[in-house]
Amino acid sequence: xxxxxxxxxxxxxxxxxVIGLSAYFTLTFLxxxxxxxxxxxxxxxxxxxxLEVLTDLGLNTKVGGSEYSSTIPKNHIVYQDPDPGVEIxxxxxxxxxxxxxxxxxxxxxxxxLSIQQAxxxxxxxxxxxxxxxxxxxxxxxxxxxxxQVPSPGITLQKGERVNLLLSLGPRPKTNMLPELEGLTxxxxxxxxxxxxxxxxxxxxxxxxxxxxxxxxxxxxxxxxRVLEGSRVNLVINRKYSPxxxxxxxxxxGVRLFRYRLENGFLKRRxxxxxxxxxxxxxxxxxxxxxxxxxxxxIPGNNDATVFLYEDDNLLNYKIYNA
Numbered sequence: 001x002x003x004x005x006x007x008x009x010x011x012x013x014x015x016x017x018v019i020g021l022s023a024y025f026t027l028t029f030l031x032x033x034x035x036x037x038x039x040x041x042x043x044x045x046x047x048x049x050x051l052e053v054l055t056d057l058g059l060n061t062k063v064g065g066s067e068y069s070s071t072i073p074k075n076h077i078v079y080q081d082p083d084p085g086v087e088i089x090x091x092x093x094x095x096x097x098x099x100x101x102x103x104x105x106x107x108x109x110x111x112x113l114s115i116q117q118a119x120x121x122x123x124x125x126x127x128x129x130x131x132x133x134x135x136x137x138x139x140x141x142x143x144x145x146x147x148q149v150p151s152p153g154i155t156l157q158k159g160e161r162v163n164l165l166l167s168l169g170p171r172p173k174t175n176m177l178p179e180l181e182g183l184t185x186x187x188x189x190x191x192x193x194x195x196x197x198x199x200x201x202x203x204x205x206x207x208x209x210x211x212x213x214x215x216x217x218x219x220x221x222x223x224x225r226v227l228e229g230s231r232v233n234l235v236i237n238r239k240y241s242p243x244x245x246x247x248x249x250x251x252x253g254v255r256l257f258r259y260r261l262e263n264g265f266l267k268r269r270x271x272x273x274x275x276x277x278x279x280x281x282x283x284x285x286x287x288x289x290x291x292x293x294x295x296x297x298i299p300g301n302n303d304a305t306v307f308l309y310e311d312d313n314l315l316n317y318k319i320y321n322a
Contacts, residue, residue, distance in 0.1 A: 074101030
């Protein structure tokens, strides 16, 4: 009896398994028999072409918006979902985003701006500073923009270069270099400054037949036309003397310059300028009280000239020979 019951249960279980497998394979066959398609590559394709392709495949097109792109032309696809190669059923949605092309702007007006301000405006608008050309201009200050290419108001794509014409300021005036030979150093300097020129290097050279401490050479020569601000080098007729060393005790390679303001009631602006190695620098520039004294160390390894200005007037000078 028990054996018979076991046989019946075994047959019943086998029947159930067969029925289950049949249902599984039938359902699988029905699912697989439904139409499926492989999503094609849509990125970089024209939107009209994409609509036709998706319609022919039985898929729905879902536009998710548009965005600027520097690499994909306008009205072409920049994004798709699902990705190319994915197998989906017909009737499913395919999301796309359409390119608006490269972002464009109107060229701003840079005329009259400084090069620093123009650079900021270009950067804010996604443009790049291109070639810089320089020229003198009476109306514009130095480093201000005179003109630009492209012109203001033209439609540009971001990332384009903009060429600028910059001002060097008013063209410097030219003066005919005066005759300085035969003058004292002080008179020569006054004449140099009067012509808006700059004192350059001062050298010493002794000529027996000419008076001492006068100018015996100049560069450029007298009569040359030079731009304002040009340097003028001088040669002074001066004989070396050990007395001129006046080396400060305990120091090597330096000399001492001392100046004491005369007694009085008012402060005066004192400026002490050193010319050495062809370069002029202010060693002191400040107001001094009457009776106040200043001590300065002067390099002793080359010809050095110290100029003393009181209230911007050349008061005196002293040459220190090496």
